[in-house]
Amino acid sequence: MNTGEDTQGLRKIIDFTRLISIFILSIHFYICCYSAFKQWEWTADITDRIIYNISKTGLFDNLVKPKLAALLFLVISLFGVKGKKDEKLKKNSIIAYLLTGLLLYFISILFLLLPLNLLLIATLYIAITSIGYMLILTGGGLLSRLIKDKLNQDTFNTENETFPQEERLLENDSSVNLPAKYNLKGKIRNSYINLISMTRGLLVSGSPGAGKSYFVIRHVIDQQIKKGFSMFLYDFKYDDLTKIAYNKLLQYQNNYKIKPKFYVINFDDLSRTHRCNPLDPDSMEDITDATEASRTIMLGLNKDWIKKSGDFFVESPINFLTAVIWYLRKYENGKFCTLPHVIELMQADYDRLFAVLQEEDEIKVLINPFISAYRNKAMAQLEGQIASAKIGLARLSSPQLYYVLNGNDFTLDVNNPKEPKIVCIGNNPQKIQTYGAVLSLYVSKMMKLVNRKNQLKCSLIFDEFPTIYVGGSSGIDGLLATSRSNKVATTLAVQDFSQLKKDYGAEQADVITGIVGNIISGQVTGDTAKKLSETFGKIVQDRESRSINSSDISISKSTQMDSAIPASKIASLSSGEFVGIVADTPDQKIKLKMFHAEIQNDHEAIAEEEKAYKPIPIIERVTYGDIIENYIQIKKDIDELFEIELEKILARQAELEEQETEKSLPEDNRDQKEEEESKVISR
Structure with missing residues (x-):
């Protein structure tokens, strides 16, 4: 005592x-x-x-x-x-x-x-x-x-915030498995990030340099091609990921029952690009397809319109572009149904343009407001309705773009069982405003063709996803909601959730981030880090407190629920260090879904492998003359269209006028005229 x-x-x-x-x-x-x-x-x-x-x-x-x-x-x-x-x-x-x-x-x-x-x-x-x-x-x-019990040795509460993670390797025919190491109470242990349900979607986030491509996406490409996936790859910094996909296909081509064909679309190196028409008439069954294509193009060109959906001066140019696209789809069974022809047709004078468009019955409802404004000389309103569409599309009036968009080397049904494909489309960070809308159209069309039943398993990988717009009924949220039954694995890479809010709007961004089943995040800050921390939940952590008097120390210990991965820790992750949560399947249950680990890459082996990579092959030598010839031909096509159609309209009007004249003549004059005509015939 x-x-x-x-x-x-x-x-x-x-x-x-x-x-x-x-x-x-x-x-x-x-x-x-x-x-x-x-x-x-x-x-x-x-x-x-x-x-x-x-x-x-x-x-x-x-x-x-x-x-x-x-x-x-x-x-x-x-x-x-x-x-x-x-x-x-x-x-x-x-x-x-x-x-x-x-x-x-x-x-x-x-x-x-x-x-x-x-x-x-x-x-x-x-x-x-x-x-x-x-x-x-x-x-x-x-x-x-001396105070022997030092409570402040773990300054950042690192050991308390560690938790057990999945150390088993769980594989199936569509899984992606990432080897990793994690800290458990001060001990480094081996683990695996088992993405066994990729069809429920994967969202990869992280600031520039966090290692999204190097530690995650390159492994997704590698393992999915190895397991026989057809693939659509959006390569923001072309050709970083495209080169990986091409060389992995060469390595694993024997794993496919039918070897997939490799296609590339890029607008900078035309000798290493295929040509594809995103407005392929065979894939446009009714006018609603034209409406979706029109909305994708216009919102891709003007991303601030996404938040103004339903506005008069937003919907008007979309409707007008829809009318033009559907007119070319119906004209001679889609002979000129390409985006370059659409752009050239829209640049015509209103007199000729409206005269030609109103000949198609299915689009009269769409163009009547514009024709009424033109006839009533409400030019300010008309320019406000149409000029925004014409100005936006004029940015795409480039011989290089016309060359790629006017061809038809392949279709976008990448998971066709009879003709599987690996399609890579490349962007250029310095030309996002120009290329983004066109690439969005490709993606929108592809997603509609891919997300169907009885197709091959398919992987869709989007690097820097917010740089393109995918909307309409075939939007990314609709794809994620239905892709599991159609064997479509979707991977979205973003730098921050705020990017999605800026480009897609808050509601759409919340749907996208909330609907994915697998989340892998590198270093992010702000609201994104807070939202992820809330998603990961809380764990039981030890707490200690001490009281020091003149001769003794009193220490009390307790436990409480606290954040498993605080926002501050997510904001300070190193390159290659990731946090996240994975989804499981009914056949393969994962009890420990959450992880905070460092993905292990064999840097030397990867460097040696990249040295041996073969470059993207030259598809066809394209000269400047070929590009200009194609550009001029498209303009000639539209001129011929106007010439032919206006002649038909004038002939029809002349015939109608003649009929009206005949009806207005007296009966004696008509008999005399008939008699004169019979004499002419007898002669």
């Missing part, structure tokens, strides 16, 4: 033990330096007799034994010392005291061997030994004041 009597008794025992230590050391000095004491006249007969009897015990037979005995009793006396606790006290200073004291305490024996005056030797020996003794006593006293 910690009462006053106990404390006083302990104090007496400590003092007595220390007194024994000093007594042994004093006798040692007296015996060892007896000659000096005698010269100082500090001896007496009775003292000599007492010490002589004590020396017979054998403790003082040499110089070391008594010093060790004195040190032992000193250490024993220090065990019961309770000093005032000091947080600022450091272990290094205490160790310095103890080591210096021990060194002086024992090295003082060497002074006895020096060829000096007897009195000087005795003085030095006693002084050095005493100083060493005092330093040991001081260090031992400070040791009792």
